[in-house]
Amino acid sequence: MMRFVLSCLPLLPLLIISILESLLKLFIPKKRKSVTGEIVLITGAGHGIGRLTAYEFAKLKSKLVLWDINKHGIEETATECRRLGAKAHTFVVDCSNREDIYNSAKKVKAEIGDVSILINNAGVVYESDFFATQDPQIEKTFEVNTLAHFWTTKAFLPAMIKYNHGHIVTVASAAGHLGIPFLVAYCSSKFAVVGFHESLTEELASLKRTGVKTSCLCPYFINTGFIKNLSSSLGPYLKPEEVVDKLMNGILTEQKMIFVPSPLSKLLVVKTIFPERFLTVLKRKLNIKFDQNIGNKIGGQ
Incomplete structure (x- = not known):
C-alpha cells in the first residue's frame, strides 16, 4: 500500500492542473455536441423522464425510437415528438424480459438502423421494508433496473x-x-447500475473506443408518482423538467456523472472521509420519509 502511495506522488502536479481545469470549466461552459439525425433509443419513454427526454431530442431533430411496456403512453410521446418535427418509432417492449429486448433490438436495427444514443431509463420501485418486499418484486426490480441495461x-x-x-x-x-x-x-439495483456505468466506461477506455461516450444520471427523488408523500431535510421532490434539463446538458457536453442537484456529488466525498459515527448521525438528520409498506413476515414470499 505504501509503495503505491509513494508511486502516486509524482501525480500531484497533474492533480493540481486537473483541479484548475475543473474550476475553469465552471466559467467557460463546454460546447454542446450536435445530435441532429442521430438515432436515439429511450426505454421507459411512455411517461416521466423518458417522455420529457424524448421531447428534448425531438427538438434537436434526432430520430426517436421509443420503448415502453405501455402502448398508449409511447404513442402519446411519439405524437408530440412528431409535432415537434422529429421522426418517432414506437415499440411495445417489456424491459424485464431479455428475449423481448433482443427481439425488439433486431427489429430496430433492421427497420430503422444502428442506434447511436441509448438511454436506459426504464425503472420500477417498490416502497417496502425488506421482508414485505415480495420475491417477484425483488426479481422485477433487478430485471428492469439493472439487467435490462x-x-x-x-x-x-x-x-x-x-x-x-x-x-x-x-x-x-x-x-x-x-x-x-x-x-x-x-x-441495490441502482448501486449495481452505477457500477455498470463505471466499469463499462473503463472498458471502453481500455479498448481505445474514445468516440463512444458514457453518462450516468443520479438524481434525488423526482416527482413522477413513484415515491409518494416524500418529506426530507434535503427538500421536496425535484421537478422532472429540472432533471431532464440537467440530463440533456450532461449528454450534450459528455459528462460522465450527472448529479441532480449537483451538490449531491459531495455525498461521495463525505462517505469516503468522515467517520462512521458521524455518518450515522448525519443520515438521521436527512430524515427521509415516504409512504411504505411495513410488514413483519420473515422469509420468502
Missing part, C-alpha cells in the same frame, strides 16, 4: 464500437450511492 447495451454497443461513435446513458439515482431504508431492492 446489459441486454440493451449488448444489443446496440457493437455498432457503436465498430464506428467508434455513440453514447450510452445510464439512468441511475442518488440512491445508487446512498442506502435508504425501505428501498433495499431499489437502492
Whole structure:
C-alpha cells in the first residue's frame, strides 16, 4: 500500500492542473455536441423522464425510437415528438424480459438502423421494508433496473464500437450511492447500475473506443408518482423538467456523472472521509420519509 502511495506522488502536479481545469470549466461552459439525425433509443419513454427526454431530442431533430411496456403512453410521446418535427418509432417492449429486448433490438436495427444514443431509463420501485418486499418484486426490480441495461447495451454497443461513435446513458439515482431504508431492492439495483456505468466506461477506455461516450444520471427523488408523500431535510421532490434539463446538458457536453442537484456529488466525498459515527448521525438528520409498506413476515414470499 505504501509503495503505491509513494508511486502516486509524482501525480500531484497533474492533480493540481486537473483541479484548475475543473474550476475553469465552471466559467467557460463546454460546447454542446450536435445530435441532429442521430438515432436515439429511450426505454421507459411512455411517461416521466423518458417522455420529457424524448421531447428534448425531438427538438434537436434526432430520430426517436421509443420503448415502453405501455402502448398508449409511447404513442402519446411519439405524437408530440412528431409535432415537434422529429421522426418517432414506437415499440411495445417489456424491459424485464431479455428475449423481448433482443427481439425488439433486431427489429430496430433492421427497420430503422444502428442506434447511436441509448438511454436506459426504464425503472420500477417498490416502497417496502425488506421482508414485505415480495420475491417477484425483488426479481422485477433487478430485471428492469439493472439487467435490462446489459441486454440493451449488448444489443446496440457493437455498432457503436465498430464506428467508434455513440453514447450510452445510464439512468441511475442518488440512491445508487446512498442506502435508504425501505428501498433495499431499489437502492441495490441502482448501486449495481452505477457500477455498470463505471466499469463499462473503463472498458471502453481500455479498448481505445474514445468516440463512444458514457453518462450516468443520479438524481434525488423526482416527482413522477413513484415515491409518494416524500418529506426530507434535503427538500421536496425535484421537478422532472429540472432533471431532464440537467440530463440533456450532461449528454450534450459528455459528462460522465450527472448529479441532480449537483451538490449531491459531495455525498461521495463525505462517505469516503468522515467517520462512521458521524455518518450515522448525519443520515438521521436527512430524515427521509415516504409512504411504505411495513410488514413483519420473515422469509420468502
